[in-house]
Amino acid sequence: MRVAVLVQYEGTSFNGWQVQPDKPTIQGEIEDALEKIYGERIGIMGSGRTDSGVHAFGQVAHFDVAESPIPVQNIWMTLNKHLPQSIRIVSSQPVADDFHSRFQARERSYRYEINTRFNILQRDTRWFVRYIIDQEALMELTGLIHGSHDFSSFCYAGTETENMMCNIQRADWIQLDEGGLAFYITADRFLHHMVRMLAGSMVEVARGKWTLDHFKALLENPDRQNHAVTAPASGLTLLKVTYPDSIQPNWVEGHEKFANGSKHY
């Protein structure tokens, strides 16, 4: 039986999603929790890896269990009992045996947050940019990246991926509050470090270090060695992963299921 889970995490204290020996990772913690419940090691597959320090509001993962003594829709609550507070499962749903959280994902959405005024409550979730920022320049830059482009210039040089084409469905900078700005981006796929390199490079323009033409040139002359400025991991959150309608898990989150004070997370 295949189960899909919707996962939130505060990435600050983890070495990213993917299991690594002797290091705390989100995947590792969830596999440890599953082992405590089912008495055996069960591998989980995430929709994508996230780097050390990156957060998630809507990561999706799947795993297989032979038989579950716990109803599938309740597995999330039991998992939370065995997970650290910085990882919370907010929904678990049965999916088809051929559902694949990574290969069948249709769209992924990320948010990158910055602060131009220091705020201690956001020190692990927003990049504190120590420059005066031209907000209009940020808006203008988002217009350049819509649609399909080769994002080689905005990809970690050591990547093993060959296909560098990504189709950007949404790209917006939005004012959050005094000093706070967020870059929202949705695409069919992302390259390694791509959101952080786009955000970092856009800020280079907005603070007047780069010209808009310099950014444009990186986009128009794809070159992996020509890579851009990478913004810190802490500002990045994986917001949402969507699947084709026919296989989209029917996420019912805990707060919808129990609006009666139950403390399942």
Place this chain on the structure above:
Amino acid sequence: MRVAVLVQYEGTSFNGWQVQPDKPTIQGEIEDALEKIYGERIGIMGSGRTDSGVHAFGQVAHFDVAESPIPVQNIWMTLNKHLPQSIRIVSSQPVADDFHSRFQARERSYRYEINTRFNILQRDTRWFVRYIIDQEALMELTGLIHGSHDFSSFCYAGTETENMMCNIQRADWIQLDEGGLAFYITADRFLHHMVRMLAGSMVEVARGKWTLDHFKALLENPDRQNHAVTAPASGLTLLKVTYPDSIQPNWVEGHEKFANGSKHY
């Protein structure tokens, strides 16, 4: 020479503002940092105490130094070198010898944040309310508390204060984002636990447990034993303390002073 400082802190890991033996407190950490700089114990006075777990974006404190080898406007940077990352001084300014951060404060502003949808990135800064909330009821309640009232019913029963009158200048609930709401309140003074008891009691009405009349009765029949529901400390932030114009410190924050990438906090 008297110095005023503007202080931010993430209160989660501290036992509140006020010095306590063998426990980490914000006041204690700042006094330790001053001792490292000036070689002697210098007491600091805050505009008010904050409870364990409460945060600050604009706490004000003052202290006296005989002679400072560091220009007063730069003391904040040196203090930050000796403080934990969860406490940051964002400005230091010279003030008159009779300036008093607590007794001369004219207005204080607080924010209380709640989430009706779980978000792990706000687990230490917003109260996760596990109920469906009537937002209009919240707005309606704020209208009741404007102006001067005896807030005995919204005061910690064990308090030593006698004067229970507070003059509310501003009280608003504002939608922050999907699931997020903030209660902003400004008054000349606050009683112990008052903001948390107002927020907690308003949520009782908004989730349908209390009637609006029950809340009204608490306000109209001040009674310290009749006290209201106290919301958790983690949702509360001391936002701002203001002084009469003639003595208001001229806060120039680090991000205004150094918009050139300098990393002083």
